Amino acid sequence: MNVNFINPFLDSLIHVISTMASMELSSGKLSIKKDNDAKGDVSGLISLIGPQTKGSLSISFEQKLILEIMQNMLGENPGMINEEIIDLVGEITNMVAGGAKNILADEGYEFEMATPTVVSGQTHTIRHKVKGQKIIMPFDSHFGKAFIEMCFED
Amino acid sequence: MNVNFINPFLDSLIHVISTMASMELSSGKLSIKKDNDAKGDVSGLISLIGPQTKGSLSISFEQKLILEIMQNMLGENPGMINEEIIDLVGEITNMVAGGAKNILADEGYEFEMATPTVVSGQTHTIRHKVKGQKIIMPFDSHFGKAFIEMCFED
Numbered sequence: 001m002n003v004n005f006i007n008p009f010l011d012s013l014i015h016v017i018s019t020m021a022s023m024e025l026s027s028g029k030l031s032i033k034k035d036n037d038a039k040g041d042v043s044g045l046i047s048l049i050g051p052q053t054k055g056s057l058s059i060s061f062e063q064k065l066i067l068e069i070m071q072n073m074l075g076e077n078p079g080m081i082n083e084e085i086i087d088l089v090g091e092i093t094n095m096v097a098g099g100a101k102n103i104l105a106d107e108g109y110e111f112e113m114a115t116p117t118v119v120s121g122q123t124h125t126i127r128h129k130v131k132g133q134k135i136i137m138p139f140d141s142h143f144g145k146a147f148i149e150m151c152f153e154d
Numbered sequence: 155m156n157v158n159f160i161n162p163f164l165d166s167l168i169h170v171i172s173t174m175a176s177m178e179l180s181s182g183k184l185s186i187k188k189d190n191d192a193k194g195d196v197s198g199l200i201s202l203i204g205p206q207t208k209g210s211l212s213i214s215f216e217q218k219l220i221l222e223i224m225q226n227m228l229g230e231n232p233g234m235i236n237e238e239i240i241d242l243v244g245e246i247t248n249m250v251a252g253g254a255k256n257i258l259a260d261e262g263y264e265f266e267m268a269t270p271t272v273v274s275g276q277t278h279t280i281r282h283k284v285k286g287q288k289i290i291m292p293f294d295s296h297f298g299k300a301f302i303e304m305c306f307e308d
Contacts, residue, residue: 114210115208117212121276127244
């Protein structure tokens with residue numbers, strides 16, 4: 001996996017949550033171990049296809065964090081992962097991937113973004129099946145954790 | 155969503171499971187209701203991007219069914235959803251999408267396939283976020299149920 005792909009996605013998530021939800025996520029230790037699958041209560045998944053490579057991204061949120069994000073963004077907290085939370089996660093995923101896509105385009109890497117898919121269900125596990133290294137980055141905040149998992153074909 | 159996209163994926167799943175696992179899946183009633191989300195114990199997700207449209211596909215399996223599929227394909231049943239089952243679901247997803255891609259190409263619809271992502275965790279729910287109709291098709295067999303959920307942008 002091209003290491004140049006990593007920071008645009010990490011920076012884009014931090015930027016989106018900061019500007020849209022006025023919340024600071026602090027990034028933890030990047031892991032490239034194969035058996036560290038992303039776990040979440042709700043996750044947005046999106047794939048990218050480019051002439052040079054293709055890959056996928058998932059952004060997983062603990063329930064308490066995404067509820068607080070929705071509170072900040074939309075002024076309501078539904079208390080559980082409902083249809084509105086699922087919609088929100090889809091939009092956040094679109095924004096994060098879109099932001100990264102723009103940064104990568106400036107660096108010469110062109111990608112088409114697919115449509116996001118949201119998975120919910122407490123402690124589901126996500127495994128990207130790709131011939132390449134998988135990166136997991138945990139994020140922390142006052143309100144809970146999030147995880148980015150990403151990988152691109154070698 | 156272009157209705158011509160539906161049957162290639164349904165036929166491809168039936169074909170893959172029949173030829174690779176010697177198992178018959180019978181298709182149920184197609185649903186296009188928005189709130190019928192696919193539920194599974196393990197699901198393969200893959201996105202497709204083409205010049206005319208883009209969309210995503212998920213294939214969700216009940217645990218008992220995918221264990222039986224693995225028994226038939228590889229001669230072993232791990233008794234639970236483990237790494238080998240996750241790998242298998244990724245491969246099945248690749249084969250189903252690849253088969254559909256070929257049928258659609260013959261019909262004049264070109265797509266690039268992304269890399270599959272596998273989600274596990276009992277009764278996770280999948281929601282494809284796309285501006286278009288979402289199709290869910292349930293499949294039944296002697297050993298359990300599967301679901302295809304698919305959608306393409308209008």
